[in-house]
Amino acid sequence: MPESHLRAADADRAAVAEVLGAHMSAGRLTVAEFDDRLSRAYAARTYGELDQLTADLPGVEPAPAPAPAVQPAAAGCGAPGWGMHSWAGNWGHWGSTANGIRAAWASWLATAVVVVGIWALTSLGTGEWIYPWPVWVIGPWGVVLVAQTLGAARGPGRDRQRDRRSERLPG
Incomplete structure (x- = not known):
């Protein structure tokens, strides 16, 4: 993040909220901790305040994209060629x-x-x-x-x- 004294934007707060949500999903934060940090994230004015909310958490790596699944043809309306594809x-x-x-x-x-x-x-x-x-x-x-x-x-x-x-x- 940029220097800690600079003002944060709404997009920065939303990004931190997403990171906190990922850590709660992973089990690193309880619901109460998540709620507390989330309210502090949306109240934060500077990058320094946002940094404090994730300082004790490891980096979050994005989940690998799932491979596209091949969808089998399903029975349709009874006429040939009218199935789901x-x-x-x-x-x-x-x-x-x-x-x-x-x-x-x-x-x-x-x-x-x-x-x-x-x-x-x-x-x-x-x-x-x-x-x-x-x-x-x-x-x-x-x-x-x-x-x-x-x-x-x-x-x-x-x-x-x-x-x-x-x-x-x-x-």
Whole structure:
């Protein structure tokens, strides 16, 4: 840390709080000690005050990152190719593959069946027509999936005129 007389920032206090939490998780601090040091950390004004809170604790090494697990395919909706695939751990790219789109549609279909079933049973159980609220659950989600499916079907390089225009645009 910088010189002990310099003022500490909120980020410095938060970093010390994380270190204290790691030491409590490791069993080096009791809950009472952790609470005491945590309140002192957030009240600290200088680096010197923060240093005192961790002076008797060893350095904390970050835990090694776990190796990515291979996710086995699970049974889906009964149709071939509609099972859960490895897209589940990669939310940012689920729409970029056919398997990801199939799995997203399978999730949508399963949810649609459940919420429409709940709505239908509730309507039948009360003996009167109830507002069809499932449209607000499955409708917007379906619109997004349609857009994702159409975007993935078009794919890169299918609209060559658009690709040529974007190459000509500066920067």
